Amino acid sequence: MGSRAWNHFVNSFFLTAHFSEDDYPYDWLMLWLSRRPEWQRSREFETTTRLATPLSGGSNSSSSRTADNSFGDEDYREWWAEDPAEEQPQVYSYDGDDVPGKVKTRVVFQPTFDTTHTIYYRGHWLRVRRWRKGDNMGNNGGWGGSYGYSSGGGGEMLSVSVVARSNTILKQLVLQAKREYEAEAIHRIQIYFADSHGGWRWTDSRHKRPMSSIVLNPGYKEMLLSDTKDFLNSEKWYADRGIPFRRGYLLHGVPGSGKSSLIHAIAGELMLDIYALSLSAAWINDATLTTLMGRVPARCIVLLEDLDAAFTRSTGRRSKKDKKRKDKKDKKDKKSKDKSKSDSNNNGSGTTTGINSGSSSRRRRTGTSGINGGANTTDALSEVNTLSLSGLLNALDGVAAAEGRLLFATTNHLDHLDPALSRPGRMDVWIDFKNASKWQAEALFRNFFPSCEEDSSSGDQEKKASRASTPTPASPSSSLPSLRSSFSSPSPSYRQSRASSTSPAEPTDDGTITLDPGSLPPSAPELSAEEEAEFAAMGLVLPDVPRSASTPEGDVENLGAEGSGQSSRPSTASSGVGSWVGMPTGLSSSMANSPKVTEVSTRHTAASNGTWSPSPSLSSLSSIGSAVWSMPTFMSSTASLVTGAVGAVTGSSPRSPAASSPSLPRATSSTSPQRQPQSKTPRQHTHSPAPLSPSVLSKLAQEFAQKVPDEEFSVAALQGYLLRNKSRPEEAVKGVEAWVEEERRNKEKQKGGKGKGKGSEEERKKRREQRKERREKKKKAF
Numbered sequence: 198m199g200s201r202a203w204n205h206f207v208n209s210f211f212l213t214a215h216f217s218e219d220d221y222p223y224d225w226l227m228l229w230l231s232r233r234p235e236w237q238r239s240r241e242f243e244t245t246t247r248l249a250t251p252l253s254g255g256s257n258s259s260s261s262r263t264a265d266n267s268f269g270d271e272d273y274r275e276w277w278a279e280d281p282a283e284e285q286p287q288v289y290s291y292d293g294d295d296v297p298g299k300v301k302t303r304v305v306f307q308p309t310f311d312t313t314h315t316i317y318y319r320g321h322w323l324r325v326r327r328w329r330k331g332d333n334m335g336n337n338g339g340w341g342g343s344y345g346y347s348s349g350g351g352g353e354m355l356s357v358s359v360v361a362r363s364n365t366i367l368k369q370l371v372l373q374a375k376r377e378y379e380a381e382a383i384h385r386i387q388i389y390f391a392d393s394h395g396g397w398r399w400t401d402s403r404h405k406r407p408m409s410s411i412v413l414n415p416g417y418k419e420m421l422l423s424d425t426k427d428f429l430n431s432e433k434w435y436a437d438r439g440i441p442f443r444r445g446y447l448l449h450g451v452p453g454s455g456k457s458s459l460i461h462a463i464a465g466e467l468m469l470d471i472y473a474l475s476l477s478a479a480w481i482n483d484a485t486l487t488t489l490m491g492r493v494p495a496r497c498i499v500l501l502e503d504l505d506a507a508f509t510r511s512t513g514r515r516s517k518k519d520k521k522r523k524d525k526k527d528k529k530d531k532k533s534k535d536k537s538k539s540d541s542n543n544n545g546s547g548t549t550t551g552i553n554s555g556s557s558s559r560r561r562r563t564g565t566s567g568i569n570g571g572a573n574t575t576d577a578l579s580e581v582n583t584l585s586l587s588g589l590l591n592a593l594d595g596v597a598a599a600e601g602r603l604l605f606a607t608t609n610h611l612d613h614l615d616p617a618l619s620r621p622g623r624m625d626v627w628i629d630f631k632n633a634s635k636w637q638a639e640a641l642f643r644n645f646f647p648s649c650e651e652d653s654s655s656g657d658q659e660k661k662a663s664r665a666s667t668p669t670p671a672s673p674s675s676s677l678p679s680l681r682s683s684f685s686s687p688s689p690s691y692r693q694s695r696a697s698s699t700s701p702a703e704p705t706d707d708g709t710i711t712l713d714p715g716s717l718p719p720s721a722p723e724l725s726a727e728e729e730a731e732f733a734a735m736g737l738v739l740p741d742v743p744r745s746a747s748t749p750e751g752d753v754e755n756l757g758a759e760g761s762g763q764s765s766r767p768s769t770a771s772s773g774v775g776s777w778v779g780m781p782t783g784l785s786s787s788m789a790n791s792p793k794v795t796e797v798s799t800r801h802t803a804a805s806n807g808t809w810s811p812s813p814s815l816s817s818l819s820s821i822g823s824a825v826w827s828m829p830t831f832m833s834s835t836a837s838l839v840t841g842a843v844g845a846v847t848g849s850s851p852r853s854p855a856a857s858s859p860s861l862p863r864a865t866s867s868t869s870p871q872r873q874p875q876s877k878t879p880r881q882h883t884h885s886p887a888p889l890s891p892s893v894l895s896k897l898a899q900e901f902a903q904k905v906p907d908e909e910f911s912v913a914a915l916q917g918y919l920l921r922n923k924s925r926p927e928e929a930v931k932g933v934e935a936w937v938e939e940e941r942r943n944k945e946k947q948k949g950g951k952g953k954g955k956g957s958e959e960e961r962k963k964r965r966e967q968r969k970e971r972r973e974k975k976k977k978a979f
């Protein structure tokens with residue numbers, strides 16, 4: 198049998214699923230794989246300090262999920278300690294290694310591309326391969342030889358093949374990987390940043406920020422949280438009325454007032470990932486923005502920071518540039534007129550003067566970077582590379598914009614925004630962030646210094662207490678905690694089946710599996726009812742095997758019919774919330790025909806009308822199963838204009854945060870069942886002062902707030918001051934007036950300095966011009 202035919206024969210036994218790095222299942226599986234010994238035993242590695250999984254929390258994670266194939270400084274010490282006979286190399290170590298909280302970089306080995314790994318899983322041998330789109334797997338001698346997946350583009354793919362009678366094993370694999378991933382993800386939020394190719398790149402994973410750490414005047418956090426929760430649970434309401442399922446929040450106001458911090462806290466509270474985009478990025482243009490907005494998953498937070506910067510860049514920056522360019526051009530025209538009279542004298546200043554003279558030789562010499570050419574190129578580029586207001590508006594709510602997302606935009610300059618941007622439907626809720634009120638100063642102080650009530654060392658408990666004390670509207674989102682627990686560990690049925698699974702045909706050393714149709718692995722144990730329900734809810738479609746495994750040729754015959762359309766369409770069951778869809782990759786004819794080669798995607802969902810729309814993200818799971826739907830409370834005020842709200846209570850004498858804020862744990866501590874007396878579990882505060890008694894803390898906080906002027910300094914500035922005194926609460930109170938004075942003086946100086954700077958800059962400019970003129974005169978004279 199020829200090798201092609203053999204490949205074809207072999208491949209016809211396999212079910213193969215492809216996972217693109219752009220999609221969540223890829224991340225789930227990479228984490229799962231990083232924990233498999235077979236994956237770690239790869240003989241060809243590439244190294245990365247970006248851990249094998251985004252969930253690893255960057256390089257300083259000490260969590261269990263750190264891949265076993267990673268290593269760091271601790272290992273280094275251990276290795277040498279194990280072998281004392283060996284002379285230890287001189288290590289220029291510094292005590293900083295042991296500094297608590299110091300980032301410890303770990304290096305991770307991960308198998309190189311195009312190496313195939315055979316991994317035993319639940320009675321099946323999986324063949325796993327990482328590869329890049331554009332590589333032809335067939336040409337690379339991959340086991341997927343006959344279908345050469347080649348779409349170009351260079352994105353990473355993961356392919357998993359298994360010899361099985363049904364796709365259950367693949368489903369189980371994906372489900373397990375997802376559960377493990379989510380069990381880790383629960384305490385963190387994932388941050389994605391837009392890249393210049395119009396894609397979203399995972400950038401960071403951060404610990405959730407507790408809402409209680411955000412200090413805003415009473416009611417704001419609660420209002421915002423309740424609004425976002427209501428929105429997320431109102432999909433049907435929007436659909437019934439034909440209103441696009443989107444909601445925008447505009448957080449505007451002074452720098453350092455907590456806009457970004459609040460968004461992070463909300464993302465953590467709602468278990469949503471953040472997709473952040475800076476509109477001032479040089480590569481942002483209308484087309485990229487539209488692509489990006491169309492690619493965000495349905496349930497997430499899209500964060501547009503410094504919204505006003507988009508327009509300083511596109512209009513302000515361009516007009517400035519244009520103006521400069523025009524001035525330059527005028528000057529040069531003038532110069533070239535002069536110089537054309539004496540062209541022979543142009544050698545010394547040819548690079549600039551020759552440009553407008555039309556001298557071809559000079560143009561060649563200066564190449565394409567000749568100023569005119571350059572300007573033209575830049576003109577052309579800036580035409581293409583421009584973000585326009587209409588482009589932005591279109592990206593936010595055009596047909597391609599994703600539904601279900603929460604859009605948060607921040608700006609320090611509300612007045613720079615076009616009214617069209619902030620109209621309801623685009624920015625439904627506005628919140629004005631002002632400098633810290635006295636109320637906030639007091640609350641910040643209370644949050645900053647430990648109280649002896651806060652003795653339960655668990656941050657979670659603190660959060661729980663805080664949450665318990667925060668009145669939240671009755672909403673389906675209250676189902677989140679139960680959802681978390683359901684993902685926290687593999688189901689018992691899995692543990693059982695794993696323990697009892699037996700190995701089928703073992704792969705040989707080179708990784709090939711001897712195929713004997715008679716010895717095909719037993720069917721994977723069926724999914725438990727629980728797992729089936731989970732799958733049904735998600736609608737993941739994986740390759741199916743509509744055949745008898747012993748007649749591979751039959752499969753080939755079946756392929757045309759199966760692949761001709763039906764299988765490429767997800768079942769209508771997948772149109773529910775949180776659908777996963779299996780899409781035949783269909784890029785080459787052989788693949789198009791093969792229902793066994795499937796790209797698994799959570800990105801797209803087939804609506805019942807056959808159209809494709811973005812589907813919920815991983816985070817959308819928070820809404821799965823929530824059958825309760827309530828009338829959105831915010832509907833009564835479609836555009837809740839809350840301008841001035843943050844500072845609203847500051848005009849009159851502010852109530853004590855301790856007394857009035859439901860969100861301040863200490864304020865409600867006496868009623869909180871979570872609190873324990875200090876004596877039971879004294880908290881260790883290595884870098885903090887000894888916990889203060891509630892009455893002392895309260896007194897100091899009030900005194901502090903009295904001494905801080907209302908709405909003069911940002912919360913960030915106050916935080917900076919408190920940080921300087923983080924272990925001396927009494928001194929912090931005593932010294933705050935002096936700090937206020939010092940800050941005022943500094944501000945004055947800065948203002949004065951700026952003025953001076955401007956003046957002297959102008960003077961310098963003038964002097965430069967004069968020097969230039971003198972030079973020109975000299976030249977002419979010469």
Ligand SMILES: Nc1ncnc2c1ncn2[C@@H]1O[C@H](COP(=O)(O)OP(=O)(O)OP(=O)(O)O)[C@@H](O)[C@H]1O
Nearest residue numbers: 410411412413451452453454455456457458912913
């Ligand atoms: N209201 C607040 N509550 C708690 N911390 C705050 C608050 N405001 C500011 N901070 C602290 O100040 C720092 C800066 O805050 P943040 O980045 O959220 O401000 P911002 O309003 O987004 O600023 P910018 O407009 O400059 O981006 C953070 O360390 C944050 O913890």
